[in-house]
Amino acid sequence: MSTNGTEMVKDAIYQACLNLDEKKWDDWLNQCDDKFQYSVTAFSPEIGKDMKYLGLNHNELKEYFGLLPKHNTDHSPLRRHATVYSVDVDDNGKTAEAVTSFLITQEMFDGVNAPLDTGENHLFVVGKYHDKFNIDNGQAVFTKREARIHTRRLDKGSHWVF
Amino acid sequence: MPARNQEQWEKKPDLKLGEWVDSRIYSDEEIFEDELRNIWKKAWIPLMHESELPEPFDFRTAIIAREPVIVVRGPDNKIRAFLNVCPHRGMAVDRRPAGSFLTGEPSGNAKHMTCMFHGWQFDMNGNCVEIPRENAGYQGRVTKEGQGLRRLRCETKYGGIVWVCLDDKVDCDVEGWTGGCLDCIKDSLDEEPLEIFHYHKAIIDCNYKLWHDTNSEFYHDYMHYHNRITGFDDGYFARKCAAFDNGHVNVGTFTVNYGEYEVADDRGDLTFPHLPPNNWYMVDMFPGVNINLRGSAVRMDLMTPLSANKVMIEFRGLGLKSDTQETRERRIHHHNTIWGPFGRNLHEDLVGIAGQGVTMMPNSEPRRILQGRHEGLYIHDEVGMRHFYETWGKWMDRLPSDPSKKYEPGLVVGPEMPPAKGISSFPGKVAAE
Ligand code: FES
Ligand SMILES: [Fe+2]
Numbered sequence: 001m002s003t004n005g006t007e008m009v010k011d012a013i014y015q016a017c018l019n020l021d022e023k024k025w026d027d028w029l030n031q032c033d034d035k036f037q038y039s040v041t042a043f044s045p046e047i048g049k050d051m052k053y054l055g056l057n058h059n060e061l062k063e064y065f066g067l068l069p070k071h072n073t074d075h076s077p078l079r080r081h082a083t084v085y086s087v088d089v090d091d092n093g094k095t096a097e098a099v100t101s102f103l104i105t106q107e108m109f110d111g112v113n114a115p116l117d118t119g120e121n122h123l124f125v126v127g128k129y130h131d132k133f134n135i136d137n138g139q140a141v142f143t144k145r146e147a148r149i150h151t152r153r154l155d156k157g158s159h160w161v162f
Numbered sequence: 163m164p165a166r167n168q169e170q171w172e173k174k175p176d177l178k179l180g181e182w183v184d185s186r187i188y189s190d191e192e193i194f195e196d197e198l199r200n201i202w203k204k205a206w207i208p209l210m211h212e213s214e215l216p217e218p219f220d221f222r223t224a225i226i227a228r229e230p231v232i233v234v235r236g237p238d239n240k241i242r243a244f245l246n247v248c249p250h251r252g253m254a255v256d257r258r259p260a261g262s263f264l265t266g267e268p269s270g271n272a273k274h275m276t277c278m279f280h281g282w283q284f285d286m287n288g289n290c291v292e293i294p295r296e297n298a299g300y301q302g303r304v305t306k307e308g309q310g311l312r313r314l315r316c317e318t319k320y321g322g323i324v325w326v327c328l329d330d331k332v333d334c335d336v337e338g339w340t341g342g343c344l345d346c347i348k349d350s351l352d353e354e355p356l357e358i359f360h361y362h363k364a365i366i367d368c369n370y371k372l373w374h375d376t377n378s379e380f381y382h383d384y385m386h387y388h389n390r391i392t393g394f395d396d397g398y399f400a401r402k403c404a405a406f407d408n409g410h411v412n413v414g415t416f417t418v419n420y421g422e423y424e425v426a427d428d429r430g431d432l433t434f435p436h437l438p439p440n441n442w443y444m445v446d447m448f449p450g451v452n453i454n455l456r457g458s459a460v461r462m463d464l465m466t467p468l469s470a471n472k473v474m475i476e477f478r479g480l481g482l483k484s485d486t487q488e489t490r491e492r493r494i495h496h497h498n499t500i501w502g503p504f505g506r507n508l509h510e511d512l513v514g515i516a517g518q519g520v521t522m523m524p525n526s527e528p529r530r531i532l533q534g535r536h537e538g539l540y541i542h543d544e545v546g547m548r549h550f551y552e553t554w555g556k557w558m559d560r561l562p563s564d565p566s567k568k569y570e571p572g573l574v575v576g577p578e579m580p581p582a583k584g585i586s587s588f589p590g591k592v593a594a595e
């Protein structure tokens with residue numbers, strides 16, 4: 001475990017990626033503060049507006065994850081490739097902000113025609129995580145994540161949070 | 163009945179004409195081309211909302227039946243539509259989805275639409291105002307006066323929706339086109355200006371009508387967790403379908419006490435003007451539009467058919483222009499809960515039609531698709547689809563249950579019956595929980 005704030009933040013972001021890739025929703029929520037706020041946002045040049053596609057607090061997110069198995073959603077897993085671009089730890093070392101670029105790929109499982117498409121990967125979403133953290137006890141804890149995406153075409157399979 | 167052999171499987175169903183369709187209407191490329199020509203080019207299409215081009219000189223582009231369209235707001239604030247086709251050598255006059263002509267193109271002037279290719283320029287009325295070295299090249303044979311853009315009929319109507327029709331000869335205006343299907347929400351849409359807050363799209367490998375069917379039949383609510391668990395009460399089954407001229411249908415709450423039919427939630431105070439609290443109307447307009455007013459937000463889906471088995475669906479969400487920031491955020495939250503890309507229903511609907519697309523690829527073998535439920539026109543009655551395909555048959559001069567034959571009337575309206583009683587359990591509920 002790192003003692004350096006910047007490294008703690010990077011560890012937290014990459015661990016979150018692993019958790020989300022593996023759909024370990026509870027493990028990801030455990031990385032987040034009780035007051036955690038999550039959102040997916042995008043700017044649409046088509047309509048000239050900043051948009052919010054999803055906005056949930058910690059409890060709502062927990063509820064959302066609880067409902068996932070009850071939905072008939074697409075089975076194709078989403079996975080991300082992320083690179084932490086910047087980390088700013090405040091002077092007293094208690095809070096931090098980070099910007100992480102990510103690409104999300106979809107591994108086709110429920111294909112358009114499953115026997116044909118299954119096994120193929122394609123790019124699904126492009127965006128940046130804008131994260132905020134509390135740093136405490138040698139750990140960076142998420143207090144806010146805005147997944148700001150550059151994708152307005154969201155085909156079937158969009159129900160898994162980014 | 164046990165699984166059927168080939169002959170049994172291919173047999174026509176023991177239903178009336180009009181209670182089923184042939185899957186070739188969803189997969190045949192020749193039929194698709196006929197649809198573009200006979201239907202999409204003759205319908206009024208609600209392309210966008212006027213708040214997508216809020217300022218003079220703003221523009222937005224779109225497609226109807228493969229024809230590129232540009233919609234612009236003039237200095238007089240009037241919205242006009244043109245074919246987005248340069249009369250010179252056919253480049254798109256503008257190639258962006260949206261923008262402003264207040265700034266000029268590198269090869270043209272501000273406040274003009276400039277075709278960047280050879281610099282022909284047009285004003286916001288579509289007049290040609292510049293042909294570089296006009297006389298030197300054309301010696302009066304081609305002049306600005308004769309080279310305006312192709313203007314299209316365009317009306318801004320029903321809460322600021324921008325409607326465009328490609329065919330000048332269509333003998334109705336937008337109001338006539340709706341046939342009254344929007345009357346149920348007209349006052350709510352028109353009381354004060356609306357503003358768009360949501361846009362996203364999906365492109366699905368299936369015929370556009372499959373999305374329209376999904377919007378018009380509610381029997382598929384079994385697919386949706388929320389509806390499965392909380393939705394099927396008396397009030398739900400009291401919603402009724404109504405059919406209108408030109409193939410339009412709406413579904414809404416007509417007979418129940420509005421206060422009781424849906425558990426009051428915190429959106430009551432954000433309900434649109436003139437709408438009983440938490441009330442809900444869904445309007446399915448021929449040939450591929452859905453306008454849905456559910457308490458605090460409007461959803462509008464527009465289908466753009468791309469080929470027999472490909473459709474672009476654009477999803478818009480609208481609130482009131484006068485919203486405070488806090489009010490707007492609550493509306494967005496309500497909208498997203500159901501209709502956003504992470505909402506509880508939309509993703510399942512997309513998975514449903516993608517699965518239909520798999521079985522109805524072009525040249526796949528014809529099958530029978532049933533639309534024969536009769537429930538006294540209440541919500542699970544499939545009259546919406548039957549009405550749509552009756553109109554479709556007329557416009558196409560094809561029989562929906564055998565599109566190689568000519569149209570003959572076959573609309574079936576089932577017997578009167580009372581609404582179903584709410585149900586507390588159904589097969590699958592336990593498994594789902
Ligand atoms: S194609 Fe438009 S100016 Fe030549
Ligand atoms: Fe649905």
